[in-house]
Amino acid sequence: MxxxxxxxxxxxxxxxxxxxxxxxxxxxxxxxxxxxxxxxxxxxxxxxxxxxxxxxxxxxxxxxxxxxxxxxxxxxxxxxxxxxxxxxxxxxxxxxxxxxxxxxxxxxxxxxxxxxxxxxxxxxxxxxxxxxxxxxxxxxxxxxxxxxxxxxxxxxxxxxxxxxxxxxxxxxxxxxxPRVRAHDLGTELARAPRAVYLGSHSRDRGLEALCAIADIPERTWELVTAGPVEHGGHRAAFDELVRAGAIDHRGVLHPTDARNLLLECRVGLLPLRPTPAYRTSIPTKLFEYMAAGLAVVATDVPFWRELLAGVDCVTWVPADDVTALAEAVGRYMDDPDLAVAHAGAGRDAVVETLRWxxxxxxxxxxxxxxxxxxxxxxxxxxxxx
Missing domain, CATH: 3.40.50.2000 (Glycogen Phosphorylase B;)
Incomplete structure (x- = not known):
């Protein structure tokens, strides 16, 4: 069979x-x-x-x-x-x-x-x-x-x-x-002021940090997420922010729809906490963001820096530092030319060496x-x- x-x-x-x-x-x-x-x-x-x-x-x-x-x-x-x-x-x-x-x-x-x-x-x-x-x-x-x-x-x-x-x-x-899709390579890198988190929502994956930046008063950019949300922890706070419109949560998407969502955003978020497992993992979402032409804000994990040595496409922030995370996102929103430069460098790196x-x-x-x-x-x- x-x-x-x-x-x-x-x-x-x-x-x-x-x-x-x-x-x-x-x-x-x-x-x-x-x-x-x-x-x-x-x-x-x-x-x-x-x-x-x-x-x-x-x-x-x-x-x-x-x-x-x-x-x-x-x-x-x-x-x-x-x-x-x-x-x-x-x-x-x-x-x-x-x-x-x-x-x-x-x-x-x-x-x-x-x-x-x-x-x-x-x-x-x-x-x-x-x-x-x-x-x-x-x-x-x-x-x-x-x-x-x-x-x-x-x-x-x-x-x-x-x-x-x-x-x-x-x-x-x-x-x-990630697989490289021809459709992704033809998209414009100048995007709307929108940040995205794609993947499971949990404490170790930075749910608390997402809630914190979503609650920033007078924020001028949108926050979009997609993926399952774990029960307990910050689930109640997350749900309240979704109801209030501070987070545009799209639920669990088919992989193709999830990849297409990235094409609507300027910045990809990877606020994972450096647990023993994540410290030595290859975060696939990082490379999916890069393939889709996003600038990235990610937790400063030495192994991840090593993976991207010589590629200027990510702003690294300390783990659980919500202020640094928000400032990094704001920088890309205030300086779209910087976002385009980092997005282009990341996409080129995926095409050359970091694809399925x-x-x-x-x-x-x-x-x-x-x-x-x-x-x-x-x-x-x-x-x-």
Whole structure:
């Protein structure tokens, strides 16, 4: 039925890395590609496989969204059962909660690829709600899961730092970089005085800072956001600012609509707090902002500065410094020529070195190795009944 099957019990089926980049790349060169992932809010699950997605050519099976505990206990078993019912020789897993299935899938004769999106032990260390014995147990479990992941046939790591956790001989770095759209390259860089934040809204992702700059009196520029908003924390304050019109929140958008929203804005915001996981991550939103032709205001993280060494496209501000964040945004609004210069430099850098098409061949080489050749070589097995 499939040559490559991507599986997630946590990510929505529209996830940019999982579907729009990795699965779509496999489908584009002829691999029969499937995806099991989570239905978005308000969507219904699929009782059967859908026809291939019109944009990507990937066949999708959506499962029900569940709360965290039920997701771990129910959804993880459900997606692995569905994967085993297919004849896909390569199963590409995307969640730590699915690592228990690595030996199961391998015993069933499947080649297993584990996609390490983040450094799991560092991610756990950054969870402030974990205390004492629970924190210690969670860190130990994270290291155990990394060891289990090492039993996969291949590991795809989102960053070189993540890759260090796994055996070099079976690990390939595939960075989470944006695709370059021809439409983006033809857009004007002189934009309306509008700042945008795109992505999950949470404390670690700077929700408190967004609320603070939205509440600035006599602000002369618009603040637009899109993405899911976590419960608790500053959710109530955020919702009140949305009701008051201080924040134009567009909700959860399809990836294409989200990319199009960026084209309406002048400045992209990345106020993430430097948690252990974020300090060594490659923030895909940073490069999506750059690809769309935005000047960027971002938390001053040394690793991110290193990624953009020699590219003058970002104003770096100290973590949790709302005043510095607001001043940086205001500078771009008051000086549109500076915004255009930084936007142009960022877009050029993405086109030259920081786009998905640079890393895509490394991913496809992994599939070709596991399947015995690329589909265009005629080496992939014919369709199965």
């Amino acid at each position: 499939f040559d490559v099957l991507h599986v997630s019990s946590a990510h929505p089926w529209t996830d940019v890395r999982v579907h729009q980049r990795e699965a779509a790349s496999a489908a584009a060169i002829g691999y029969r590609t499937g995806l099991i992932a989570v239905a978005r809010q308000g969507e219904r699950r699929d009782p059967h496989w859908t026809v291939p997605d019109e944009q990507t050519g990937v066949s999708v099976r959506r499962i029900t969204r569940r709360p965290r505990l039920r997701r771990i206990l129910v959804s993880s078993l459900q997606v692995i059962t569905l994967a085993l019912r297919t004849s896909a020789p390569v199963v590409h897993l995307h969640d730590p909660e699915l690592l228990w299935a690595v030996p199961v899938l391998r015993l069933a004769g499947r080649k297993v690829v584990y996609d390490a999106h983040e450094d799991l032990p560092d991610q756990v260390r950054g969870k402030e709600y974990l205390r004492g014995g629970r924190r210690t147990a969670a860190i130990v479990l994270a290291h155990v899961l990394v060891r289990v992941a090492c039993g996969s046939d291949r590991v795809i790591a989102a960053t070189p730092v993540v890759a260090r956790r796994f055996p070099a001989r079976k690990t390939t770095v595939v960075r989470n970089l 098409e640079i890393d895509e061949p490394a991913l496809l080489a992994v599939y070709a190795d596991l399947l015995g050749g690329a589909p265009l070589d005629g080496l992939v097995a014919p369709p199965r009944s």
